[in-house]
Amino acid sequence: MTQDELIQLLSAHEWTDVEFKEARQAVPKNAYETVSAFANTAGGHLVFGVKKDGARFEVVGVLDVDKVQNEFVSTLRQKEKISLIINVEEHLHNIDGNDLLVFYVPEATRAEKPVFLNKDIRKAFIRKGGADVRCSQEEIQRLINDASADRYDGQIIEFDLQSCFDPSTISWYRNVYERKPGNRSYADKNDIEFLFELGLIRETQQGWKASRASILLFGRDGSFRDIMPRPVADCQRFGTVFGEYTPGSRWADRIVLDFNLIRSWQSLLDWYQKVATTPFHVDPTTMQRTDMPPDYIAFRESVINVLIHQDYADHSRKPEIRHFTDRTIFWNPGDAFASFADLLEPGEKEVRNPRIVTAFRRIGLSENAGWGLRDVFTNWQQLGNVPPVIHNDKATKTFELVLPKELLLSEEQIMFQAQLGVHLDPDAARLFAYICREKEISVADAKAVLAQSTAQSLVKLQYLLNQALIKEIEPESFYGLAEHLLSRFPSDQPSDQVGGRLVTPSTDQPQVSIPDTTPPRLELSEHHRAVIRLCEIPRSAGDLMGELGLSHRTFFRSTVLEPLLAGGLIQQTHPELPNHPKQAYVLTEAGLRLSELMRTQGQTQNDDNQRI
Template sequence: MKQDELLVRLRGFEWNDFECKKASRGVPDDAYKTVAAFANTAGGWLVFGVSEHNGQLEVTGVDEPDRVQNDFLSTLRSGQKLNQIIRVEEQRYSIDGKTVFTFHVPESPRFDKPIYLKGDPRQTYIRRGAGDEQCTARELGRFLRDHDTQSFDGELLADLDVQRCFDEDTVRWYKAQFLLRNPDQSDIADPVAFLHHWNYVTEHQGQMLPSRAGVLLFGKRQYVEQLLPRPVLDYQRIDTAFDNWSADQRWHDRYVFEENIFSTWRGLVARYMRIAEHPFSLDPATLRRNDDPPDYVAFREAAINLLVHQDYGDPGRKAAIKLFTDRTVFWNPGDAFPSTAALLEPTEKDVRNPALIKAFRRIGLSDQAGTGIRAIFRNWHELGRVPPQIRNDKASKEFELVLVNKPLLTVAMQQFRQSLGVDLSPEQADALALGLEKPAGESLSLTDIRGLGFSTTQQAKALADRLVAQNLLEPQSETRFQVPESIRQRFDLETAQVTEQVGTKSGPSEDQVRTWSQLTAEQQGLLTKMHAEHTITELMDWVKRVNRTKFRDQCLTPLLEQGLVTMTIPDKPQSSKQRYRLTERGTALLAGQHTQDKTPHERPV
């Protein structure tokens, strides 16, 4: 952390990655709790020489800096106060003549956790908000499961009979998918022998034993329930927007999957097909759509990510998929071991359930190792939508992925881009739109920018630097940026000026002229031909579009957002009986354009 960045943080408050201690003449004992909490979660900055006074952070300085620094670092390196040696990066600064230390505590590797004090695992701490919290017994158990070098899904189950615990229909289905994808492989007729070949059954001391992964993937329901005392997945379809929903409202379709993982996957696909935007066919070998539209790729990868990475040793929390009208939320018990930034790297990742993952990859139901999250982001970006949101909570050990069905470049943003008077590339426009999408005061990180489809951090940094040079972003640190307040205010003002004006007989209003000129040729063509209620297929035929998703995002949704077109069944946007028609504003805009197109002597006076 550079001194300028530190000064910015000191104007704020302590939070989950930032903690200050007075440490005037010695190291406070609770500093080691903070070290343990940072190491057990996502890391953070510990600052000595700063006190809190009346809710404000104040530089008070370290009076005996050499002794405080040496005592602290030697204790961390001794492995006595904490059960693991903690290596921190330290910096010493002079602020107003007072000595301040910053120590960056990295997140500890999975197999080093939990980090605890005084040789007592019960003194394990995690970081939540601005506090260091002692782990509950259940939270400690999650750490210990992830700490085990023997993967949880690879454990052998001595109390189950291999001849009785597997569901033969699931094994037959899996074998069929495998042989279609691998025609050179010989068929192993016996189900147990087939599973033994792939190590889901193992010979141990003369006895054939199923693995935990084998039963979770292929087991009969009664044995899955015996092994897992909670559902595999809770699927809910909620026909309302996320912001309009509360937990006490009832879902519109729900299914709690308690069968094996592959049966769960097949049932989930069947439910997804019912509500997909339009009919499609599936490749029987991979269950991939033959026309491979981005929306299904993103859903497939997110759903499989949920099934293979969750903590199946957690008895009290079940995975959930909630489909709202404007987003889909995937929630998992169990955090991802890498950071969010690392998830976007095209490298092999440390995973919780390697045997489950291999089973899906073997039949082509998951992308190459380390590319699943990248595929989700890439396909969502191809749709022109706001990047997926990831919340990888290492304190609560939970993972959430949200696919927001919202265009990144809205009509308002497109109009604002044209008014800026600077030449923005599509990538730069996307990054600026993402910055404006953030709430005021929230920064835009290089990881956020990478979510727009950039392969490397260096590419994201070059783009951010270009926007800084154009005064459209301002740096907060080397990795974080913010839209200047003047740009944000200008955007808000111009967006608010879009009104519902209508034309007059003497000609189109200024608003109508501006609105019409900012429509694409396709959008103008659609409005010109709309004289009744029309299906989306009719509209696509008029502009010779074949990809329904791209047509919605690029042509139809902007017209809906501007209030020029409306749905005939607005509360059921995915209804097969859905039609589209002009609104009063759309009719007035079209009438005004017709007036504008007439010669002067044809226009009424």
């Protein structure tokens, strides 16, 4: 059988990574390499009793379960064999009379990495492409840097305090700081005393010393480049969609930020004026917005994440911000310590650069939890877009955030939902549209779409289940589009995935052709669109014909009214009496949704024309 078939057989929808070993009579030595790799990356499942032959898998079973299990578990508790005592979750499965041992190896904490074998740190492994790969020296050093109790941005730098800082940058920051409600005033302090009060200058036995954070935030160009030999970020704007991009594509506009973080933030705001959805103005004194384009919050938090969460100890890779007409991509060296699901939960998060994070927070440029992803997702939801996509790669220690400029409730999707004849509130409509797009989602995905809690997301999923629009793949974990709707949305192209997961369709059932029971698509004519715009309030047929300049009632009814009625976009005010003398037509809930979309698209086009 294939790996997918075996995983499906073990009902392992929640597995993000899995490795199979034969281990019939003893634990193979390379099993411990897998343990090291799982612990250093994102965790995973190790299955004993499966023989791999190329792409095929054969269940052979473990002959002596107790012996193999005891040998494996006891070795994981011997410090001379592995640097960290690993507490695995154990499960026994039986398939056709063959016993399989399944162990879940959790990810180690930041402070526990790297996990290595035989007291040799060079024998540390990570997972890449479903394989165990020995860490390079550079990868080991990144793990060691992240594990340090003394965070990198808090380390002492032997610079002259009187000459290493940029006074204009500090002056701007202090002005914003003093204006922010709730901050303790330090207006009577000089610049050095001010930075000391904020914890950016540290007291040592040799006196006050600059921290790396203070230089990264406020350093003069020479001081800054002394400790940061690479750019803070490389920002590129392309005049095409992402699909037309190739590695050699020429950017339309580019800025390379190789100065302190406060100046970098100011430069990024200037750059944003060129890519913003609508024109805006910035107060030159506070660098705060005096008006607000719709995507500003998402842009602000995404950019701040690049500035405050990147790995400043990594001098070989530079962050990139690439803006396309259909998406913006923010890429960082340095992964998030938290999981995708945890990043969207309220509460404090462990961060790589706590002093830098706190400094930005004190002037209102970072949410209290240290990550602004909840604000990003909420803002993107308010804009009606497909949810942002996160790739938190713990193997390469990189973080990528993608903001796709694609409407989740498109015109086609709104009309499709109207034809189904079910009532969907705005949240349920968005969630169903996302399931139509992805075919299968997790509860974590639902939370991302709705920007709501697990409990609230499960309520919406249950409602869609009750309406027979989706199916439950795994209770309260994974859901998919209902079988009778799959043919309307064929899976013929890959889609961006939010978070890591492994969900496979069942293959042990006979494949059958499922008829498409949904009505045919309605192609909207200009007359249809005009009626939709007019029917936000009840309108008679005569009124509508007059507005459209039509005189043939039968033609109007058969080509305009009846398709809109059948499509669920308009309804009669007296549906029980079709020939009622005061019969009028008004938008349904789906029709109102489509009307709002048409209005928004029209406004966006006007804004684009004004910018041109």
